[in-house]
Amino acid sequence: MNIKSLLLGSAAALVAVSGARAADAIVAAEPEPVEYVRVCDAFGTGFFYIPGTETCLRIHGYIRYDVRAGEAYERTSFTGDGTYRAHARASIRASTASETELGTLRTYSEFRFNWDTSATTGGYTTGTAPSLNFAWIQLGGLRVGKDETLFTTWTGYAGAVITDGTYGPFDTNLISYTYDGGAFRAGISLEQGDDSNSATAWGIDDYMPHVVAGVGYNAGMVDLSAVLGYDTRDDFGGVARGGWSGKVRADVTVNDQLSVFAMAMYGESTSGYTTWDRTNAAAGEESLSIIAGGSYRASDKLRFNIQGQWMESVAAENLSDGFQVAGNLNYTVVPGFVVTPELYYTDAGDAAGGQFGAMVRFQRSF
Numbered sequence: 054m055n056i057k058s059l060l061l062g063s064a065a066a067l068v069a070v071s072g073a074r075a076a077d078a079i080v081a082a083e084p085e086p087v088e089y090v091r092v093c094d095a096f097g098t099g100f101f102y103i104p105g106t107e108t109c110l111r112i113h114g115y116i117r118y119d120v121r122a123g124e125a126y127e128r129t130s131f132t133g134d135g136t137y138r139a140h141a142r143a144s145i146r147a148s149t150a151s152e153t154e155l156g157t158l159r160t161y162s163e164f165r166f167n168w169d170t171s172a173t174t175g176g177y178t179t180g181t182a183p184s185l186n187f188a189w190i191q192l193g194g195l196r197v198g199k200d201e202t203l204f205t206t207w208t209g210y211a212g213a214v215i216t217d218g219t220y221g222p223f224d225t226n227l228i229s230y231t232y233d234g235g236a237f238r239a240g241i242s243l244e245q246g247d248d249s250n251s252a253t254a255w256g257i258d259d260y261m262p263h264v265v266a267g268v269g270y271n272a273g274m275v276d277l278s279a280v281l282g283y284d285t286r287d288d289f290g291g292v293a294r295g296g297w298s299g300k301v302r303a304d305v306t307v308n309d310q311l312s313v314f315a316m317a318m319y320g321e322s323t324s325g326y327t328t329w330d331r332t333n334a335a336a337g338e339e340s341l342s343i344i345a346g347g348s349y350r351a352s353d354k355l356r357f358n359i360q361g362q363w364m365e366s367v368a369a370e371n372l373s374d375g376f377q378v379a380g381n382l383n384y385t386v387v388p389g390f391v392v393t394p395e396l397y398y399t400d401a402g403d404a405a406g407g408q409f410g411a412m413v414r415f416q417r418s419f
Contacts, residue, residue, distance in 0.1 A: 096150040096157075108151040114144040114163070115418040119215075125399055125410030128170050141168040146187075156193030163187040186224070194231045203229055203242035204282040204326050207267035208302040208316060212346035212360035214379040215414060216397045220344075221328040222247065222255060225263075238269045246284075246325060255325020258294075261285045263325070276304040282326035296321030313347035329364050341365045356383040375402040390417050 093100040093109035100109040119140040121127075127135040146163045163186045189198030200206075201223045211217040229242035242265040248256035257263060267280035279301045286295035298320025306312045320327040322338045330340035346360030361378040381395035393414040400407035 095152075096148075100148075100150065103149075106151075108149055111148045112146070113148070113419055114146045115142075115416055117142045117144070117414065117416045119412055119414045121410060121412035123397075123410035124408035125216075125397055126412060127410075138170045140170065142166065153192070157191075159191040161187050161189055161191075194233070196227070196229045196231070198226065200225065200227050200229070202227070202244055202282070202326075203240055203265040203267060204280055204298070204300070207240060207265075207269070207280040208278045208300050209304075211316070211344050211362075212314065213348050213356070213358035213383065214346070214360045214381055215393065215395050215412065216377075216379045216410070217360065218329070218344065218362040218377050218379075222253070222325060224249070229265075236271050238271075239267065241266045253325075253328075255284060255286070258286050258289065265326075274306055276306075278302050282320075282324070284324040284326055286325070293323045294325075296324035296327070298324045298326035310350045311347065313345075315345040316343070318342045318344070329362075354385045357381075358383060376400055389419060390415075392416075 099111040122137040226245040231240040243262040246256035248254040265282040269278035281299040302316040329342040342364040359380040377399035379397045397410040
């Protein structure tokens with residue numbers, strides 16, 4: 054056997070062995086395809102599909118910082134002197150939405166974390182108590198969970214000023230249903246109320262919930278809404294509680310720059326829905342308040358807002374008229390960051406006279 058034959062035989066043997074080993078080789082599996090987050094624009098800006106589902110999710114909220122000064126806002130320092138009030142808040146919100154055979158299924162939750170100068174006279178302490186402001190589920194027009202009362206949300210908040218007067222109430226558990234027929238809308242809500250603050254408590258005292266009903270009509274340039282709330286509480290310890298309260302509101306969009314509104318509120322002073330009168334008046338006494346205001350958009354970045362409120366409250370069997378007015382400039386520094394300076398004046402109609410206040414708000418929304 055010569056050298057050439059030996060080399061050829063060795064090469065053939067190596068090829069055969071390699072082929073045999075190749076037949077037994079482990080082949081790596083193809084990697085699973087990665088499902089990247091997809092934008093969901095069916096429910097508005099910021100939504101995306103939760104991977105592996107048809108549910109759309111949005112994480113949003115804001116960071117806010119307020120500084121307030123003047124007699125209408127100031128707090129008492131340790132030395133007994135007046136000082137400004139500062140307030141910081143982080144709001145974290147989560148919204149979900151998906152389409153079902155019974156309509157759109159939504160959820161909404163909001164947690165707020167506050168760092169605020171205490172209102173306690175003689176103190177200058179701070180607190181960080183978190184709060185759950187919203188936690189509701191909605192299918193079609195049916196909503197259940199923690200929300201703000203339909204008495205407040207049906208007509209919307211007052212104007213675009215920050216210090217919007219004696220308006221409310223707000224927090225409650227509820228079961229509500231809203232019908233939206235385009236131009237015409239209607240809603241009804243069964244509510245628990247809120248007893249977290251003894252000074253403004255309006256929670257139910259038996260198995261009968263508070264009842265709120267509202268109607269509205271949009272005629273294009275003019276939008277009209279009305280709501281009636283019935284506080285089902287009975288007298289407690291000789292103190293009158295419960296009763297009815299109602300509101301009627303008109304919003305007028307004059308043009309793309311100017312909009313105005315007016316709202317009249319009237320109800321029994323003992324009702325938890327009559328928030329502009331907290332005098333613990335006797336049963337049968339009623340109270341009236343009127344709010345009006347407007348907004349003017351000077352440019353894409355600058356908007357001017359003004360609002361005034363007049364109140365007729367019952368105190369010691371005498372009628373006491375009070376009023377307050379606020380105005381601000383809402384300036385968008387860059388998209389998502391707004392600075393709002395505001396001036397405020399209030400007069401309770403008593404011997405204390407009027408009080409001025411000034412504040413500025415910095416807010417980054419996302």
